Amino acid sequence: MDAASQPPPDDIDALKAALAMACAERDEAAAELAVAKAKASEDLALIAHQRLRIAKLERQIYGPRSERSARLIDQLELQLEEAEAAATEDELAAEAALAKTTTVGGFTRRRPAKRNTFPENLPRERVVIDPPTACECCGGTRLRKLSEDVTRTLESIPRQWKVVETVREKFSCRDCEKISQAPAPAQARAIAWNGAGPSLLAMILFEKYGQHQPLNRQIERYALEGVSISLSTAADAVGACCTVLEPLSRRLEAHVMASERLHGDDTTVPVLASGKCDVARLWVYVKDDKPFGGSDPPAAMFYYSRDRSGEHPQAHLAHYSGILQADAFGGYAKLYEPQRSPGPIYEASCWVHGRRPFFAMADLEQNARRKALGKKEIVISPIAMEIVRRIDALFEIERSINGQSPEQRRAVRQDLSAPLVADLEVYMREQCAKLSRGHDLARAMNYMLKRWASFTRFLDDGRICLSNNAAERGLRGIALGRKSWLFCGSDRGGHRAAAMYSLIISAKMNDVDPQVWLADVLARIAAHPAHRLDELLPWNWKAIRAREAHAQAA
Numbered sequence: 001m002d003a004a005s006q007p008p009p010d011d012i013d014a015l016k017a018a019l020a021m022a023c024a025e026r027d028e029a030a031a032e033l034a035v036a037k038a039k040a041s042e043d044l045a046l047i048a049h050q051r052l053r054i055a056k057l058e059r060q061i062y063g064p065r066s067e068r069s070a071r072l073i074d075q076l077e078l079q080l081e082e083a084e085a086a087a088t089e090d091e092l093a094a095e096a097a098l099a100k101t102t103t104v105g106g107f108t109r110r111r112p113a114k115r116n117t118f119p120e121n122l123p124r125e126r127v128v129i130d131p132p133t134a135c136e137c138c139g140g141t142r143l144r145k146l147s148e149d150v151t152r153t154l155e156s157i158p159r160q161w162k163v164v165e166t167v168r169e170k171f172s173c174r175d176c177e178k179i180s181q182a183p184a185p186a187q188a189r190a191i192a193w194n195g196a197g198p199s200l201l202a203m204i205l206f207e208k209y210g211q212h213q214p215l216n217r218q219i220e221r222y223a224l225e226g227v228s229i230s231l232s233t234a235a236d237a238v239g240a241c242c243t244v245l246e247p248l249s250r251r252l253e254a255h256v257m258a259s260e261r262l263h264g265d266d267t268t269v270p271v272l273a274s275g276k277c278d279v280a281r282l283w284v285y286v287k288d289d290k291p292f293g294g295s296d297p298p299a300a301m302f303y304y305s306r307d308r309s310g311e312h313p314q315a316h317l318a319h320y321s322g323i324l325q326a327d328a329f330g331g332y333a334k335l336y337e338p339q340r341s342p343g344p345i346y347e348a349s350c351w352v353h354g355r356r357p358f359f360a361m362a363d364l365e366q367n368a369r370r371k372a373l374g375k376k377e378i379v380i381s382p383i384a385m386e387i388v389r390r391i392d393a394l395f396e397i398e399r400s401i402n403g404q405s406p407e408q409r410r411a412v413r414q415d416l417s418a419p420l421v422a423d424l425e426v427y428m429r430e431q432c433a434k435l436s437r438g439h440d441l442a443r444a445m446n447y448m449l450k451r452w453a454s455f456t457r458f459l460d461d462g463r464i465c466l467s468n469n470a471a472e473r474g475l476r477g478i479a480l481g482r483k484s485w486l487f488c489g490s491d492r493g494g495h496r497a498a499a500m501y502s503l504i505i506s507a508k509m510n511d512v513d514p515q516v517w518l519a520d521v522l523a524r525i526a527a528h529p530a531h532r533l534d535e536l537l538p539w540n541w542k543a544i545r546a547r548e549a550h551a552q553a554a
Contacts, residue, residue, distance in 0.1 A: 202519035212481035265471035297539035304494035406462030
C-alpha cells in the first residue's frame with residue numbers, strides 16, 4: 001500500500017515526528033535549490049568576468065576592431081556588475097538555507113583572483129579581538145601567542161565639514177591712536193567672499209563639470225549631510241571661480257595653440273532659449289604629441305558657440321598654423337587656404353571617419369544580431385568588406401610604430417603603408433566606376449577619393465595620426481553629461497562650461513586629480529605672481545608637487 005494513501009497517525013508524538021520530518025525535507029529541498037541557484041549565478045558571474053577580460057585584452061593587443069568596441073566593453077562591465085551582485089545575493093541565500101539543514105553539502109563560491117587593491121599609503125587601523133584566557137581543551141591559563149590571522153577590509157570615513165575662522169586682530173597705538181590690522185588673505189578677498197573655502201569650491205566645480213552633477217543635486221546631498229547651501233550661493237561660487245581661473249585658461253589656450261598638430265572636433269549641446277531648447281556646439285582642440293614621441297604635455301581647449309557656422313573654428317584657430325586633424329566639415333575650408341595668415345593649416349583627414357560607412361555595410365556581427373531579433377538584415381557588401389580589411393591593415397602598421405619619432409614613423413609608412421594606400425586607391429577607383437553615382441558605396445568611396453591628398457598626408461609626415469580619436473575622447477564626457485544636466489542654462493553658462501572642461505580634461509590627460517589640483521590652485525592663485533602663472537598648469541603643478549614631496553622625504 002502506498003505511504004501517501006495511508007491515514008495519518010493518531011498519536012501526537014508520531015504527528016510531531018512526521019511534521020519534523022516534513023520540515024526537514026522542505027529545508028533540504030530549499031537548501032539544494034538555493035545551492036543550485038547560487039552555483040548558476042556563480043557560473044554566470046565567472047562567464048561575464050571572462051568575457052570582459054577577453055574583450056579588454058583583445059582591445060589592448062589588437063586595438064579597436066570596430067566603432068562599437070568601447071561601447072561593448074561598457075556593456076560588458078554593466079553585465080558583470082549585475083552578475084556579481086546577483087551571485088552574491090544567491091550565495092548569501094544559500095548560506096542561510098544551509099544553516100537549516102545538515103544533509104546538504106556546503107557551497108563555496110569561486111571568485112576570480114583579485115589583486116590587493118589597498119594602497120600602501122592608506123593609514124591602517126588595527127582592531128585586535130580579545131584573545132581567549134583559558135585553553136578550550138583542558139582549561140589551562142598558561143597560553144602563549146604563536147601567530148595571528150589578519151583580515152583586511154577597506155573602509156571610508158564620511159565627509160567631514162568644518163568652519164575655518166580666519167581672525168585678524170585689531171591693535172590701537174597708545175601714542176597716536178592709529179588702528180592697525182593685518183590685511184585680509186588674498187584668497188579670502190578673491191573667492192571666499194561667498195563663505196566657501198578652496199576645497200569646497202573645488203568640490204563644487206569638479207562635481208558640476210567633471211562628474212556632471214548639476215548644482216541642485218549637489219545642494220540636496222549637502223543638506224542630507226547637515227549643511228544647507230542655497231542654490232544662489234553655489235552658483236555665485238561657480239561664477240567667482242570661473243573669473244579667478246580665467247587667466248589660467250588663457251595660458252592653457254596658449255599652450256594648446258602652440259602645438260605642431262591639433263585634433264579638432266565638435267558636438268551638440270542643448271541650450272535653454274525663450275520657450276524652447278536650441279542646439280548649440282562645443283568645440284574641442286586637443287594637443288597630444290605622445291603618438292610621435294613628443295615631450296610636450298597633452299592638453300585640450302574647449303569653446304562654445306550658439307551654432308555650427310564656419311566662422312567659429314576660423315576664430316578659434318585665427319592665430320594657429322600647423323596640422324589640423326578633423327572631419328570634413330565645410331567650415332574648416334577657409335583654414336586650409338594656401339595664402340592664409342599667419343600661416344597655412346594643413347588638413348589631415350581621419351581614416352576612422354572614412355572607414356565608418358564601409359564598416360556599416362560589412363558588419364556581419366550586427367547583421368547576425370538583427371537577424372536573431374527578427375529585424376530586417378543589412379545588405380552585406382563584399383566590396384565594403386575588402387575596403388575595411390585593407391584599412392585595418394593600415395591601422396595594424398600604425399600600432400607597431402605608436403610612440404616612435406616622426407622620422408621613424410615616416411620611414412615605416414613609406415616602406416609598408418604607401419604600397420597598401422596606392423593599391424587601395426586603385427581598387428576604390430575601379431569599383432566606384434562600376435557603381436551608380438547615388439549608390440551608398442559610391443558615396444562612401446567618393447568621400448575619401450575627393451580628399452585623397454588629406455587622407456594620404458600621413459605618409460609624408462610622421463606627426464600625423466591615422467585617426468582623430470584624441471578629439472573624440474575629449475568629447476566623450478560631454479556626451480555622458482548631456483544625460484545628466486540635459487541642457488545649458490544660457491550662452492554664458494556654455495562659455496563657463498567650455499572653460500572648466502578645458503581645465504578639468506587637461507588635468508585628467510596629465511594624470512592629475514582635478515579636484516585636488518583645483519583646490520590648491522584656488523588657494524594660491526590670487527597671490528601667485530602673474531609672470532609665474534604657468535607653474536599652476538596641471539603638468540607643472542604635478543612636477544612641483546613631486547619635487548616638494550621628494551624634498552620632504554629626504
